[in-house]
Amino acid sequence: MSAAPFHLAWFLQGSSIQAWGEPWTDSITTDWMSCDMFLDLARGCERACMDYMLLEDSIYVGETWRNSRDIYLKNGMSIPRQEPTVVATLMAAATKRLGVVPTLSTFAYAPYLTARIVGSLDQVSGGRAGWNMVTGSSDLSAKNFGMACLPPHDRRYDMADEYIAICKRLWGSWQPDAIVADGKSGVLIDPARVHTIDYEGQYYKCRGPLNSGPCPQGQPVIAQAGGSARGRRFAAEHADTIVAHVKGIAQMKAYRDDVRTTMASLGRDPDTCKILFLISPILAETTEEAQAKAAQREAISAQNVDKRLAQLGWITNIDFSEFDLDAPVGELTTNGHQQSLAQFLRKAGKRTLREAIVSYTSGGASVDLVGSPDAVAAQMGEAMEEVGGDGFLFSMPNVSRRTTAEIADGLAPALQRRGLTRRAYSHVRLRDNLLEF
Ligand SMILES: Cc1cc2nc3c(=O)[nH]c(=O)nc-3n(C[C@H](O)[C@H](O)[C@H](O)COP(=O)(O)O)c2cc1C
Known part of the structure; x- marks a missing residue:
């Protein structure tokens, strides 16, 4: 492996009928409910030694175009989509090393519930769980939870500061050695090692302790995607990995430098957060x-x-x-x-x-990548060298088994041959793999 390998992950836009009308997607119209194809995708990501699968989410049916649901329903645009934590759990069961990172919106799930769900996922996956922390973006979704609209953009982040503080304290409410399982005394859990958190903020209150017990990672990995000034600050403070939506080498570099500078000013080691840039490569034999x-x-x-x-x-x-x-x-x-x-x-x-x-066809792609697997691997290597790190996140508009194979069995080996990405996992836990280089 070269001196500066980089990380790979997959950004899955919901685990439901995707890319309707695209070639090679027919089977998904019949098997989406059982999510078989997404489990194959997860196995493919693991074959490619990716760090994690991030399951994007939103909790409403689109209605923004002409004040109607028609275009969204007729074309299967972000609909139907399943609860990401259910699918993430199946993905964890279908893999052994891949990190699984479902999205949970702060306006929709109470902090205690999020800490418990992601903590449980960390347990059942053996320390491979993460949480894509989002604050929501549509008033339509707010209406599904009894609110007239979402709070204003920056206030959502102020609320999220409290929210994440609660989650972190709840994950810390069990000392790692709290389960003593002492057959002699008959004590399973030492009460002195499990604590309430008694949090009272401006927006949230929570007593604790968490009832699901300690997490293998201590605290699951936090992923974040907010790219506004306020969003970046939040990410610099809390994130272990960031999904970056910026275009072109200069912006990628500026974005990464900015987050790293803010992290350092907050007393965090910039190397502890991996910034991954969205890509959607177009691959073929030549x-x-x-x-x-x-x-x-x-x-x-x-x-x-x-x-x-x-x-x-x-x-x-x-x-x-x-x-x-x-x-x-x-x-x-x-x-x-x-x-x-x-x-x-x-x-x-x-x-x-x-x-x-x-x-805008390539949507959020940070760099346009078109070519044979080896040519694209070379382009990715060059881009990373200029940006300085930390890797890429695949966001494919045409998710299918063929796309999975193109990346996992075509591009990934080409990257490995060039020493640009890992050939084997060194660790089981997600954070350890992220911190490996
Ligand atoms: C690449 C990317 C992925 C995102 N994924 C989700 C998601 O799965 N669910 C969601 O509600 N918001 C998602 N967001 C929205 C962000 O979490 C954030 O709420 C939004 O970008 C507004 O914040 P900002 O103005 O700071 O960018 C995503 C944003 C980006 C750029």
Whole structure:
């Protein structure tokens, strides 16, 4: 392995019918409920020695486009989707080394519940659990939980500061040696080693202790994706790994440097948080074939402008159906994913909305990767060398068994041959694997 190997992970956009209409996805329409394909995907990620599978989530049916659910339901856009912790548990059972990181939104799950669910996942997986900490982004989801709307963007992070403090204290409410299981005295758990937390904040209260017991990792891994200034600060304070949604080498480097500087100013060792950048490589036997596939993807995108704008509206709460497609995009704001909207606007520049959305085909990809497995592996190596670390996260628009094989059996071995990623896991626990290099 070279001096600077990097990490790989998979960003799974919900474990349900994905990529409807894409080639090679037919079987998923019949077996999505049992999530067989996603378990195959998890095994593929493990074959590729990835650090973790992150299961993205949202808890509502889209309705942003034309004030209607039609486009979302007809095209299976982020719907149906299953509770990610259920699927994460099955993935943990189907693998031995892969980290499993479900998303739980702070507005939807009480902190005690999150600490208990993720703590239990850490136990049953033998220390491979993480939590993708999100604060929510749609008022439609808030309405499913009896709220009229989500709190404003920055206040959600203030609330999350308290929320995560509770989770950490709950995970710490059991000393690691609390279970004494002393046959002689008949004592199972030493009461002196299990504590209440008696937390009283502005937004949350929690007594504790956690009833699910100690976690193998002490505290499960915290993943975070907020890219706004407030979101980055939160991540710098708490995250073990960050999903970064920025475009181009210069921005990737600036993002990473910024988070690392903030971490250092907060007294954290910057090397303890791994920043992974989204990619969606287009792979084929030869670079020419891959380029043809890329052109095909862009052509499909040009025919599906409504769908693509509805998808962007999904995360920004903006109804783009009201916009003139042939006028410049202009200034926009959101109470949802601010960073993602900023990326779109930066890329759009002075172009029309139609042009901007068509060229946004690779969505969140930080670098465009097109070619044979070896060519793409080389491009990834070069990008990482310039950025400085810490790795990539696959976010594929065409999740299928073929895509799994292209990455796990095509790209991953090419990366390993170049010494860029691990050939075997050194550890069982997720945090240990993240901290390995
Ligand atoms: C790559 C990426 C993945 C995300 N995954 C989720 C998710 O699974 N569920 C969710 O509710 N929000 C998700 N978010 C939203 C963020 O957690 C955050 O709430 C949102 O980006 C707004 O914060 P920001 O303005 O600081 O970026 C994601 C954001 C990004 C950029």
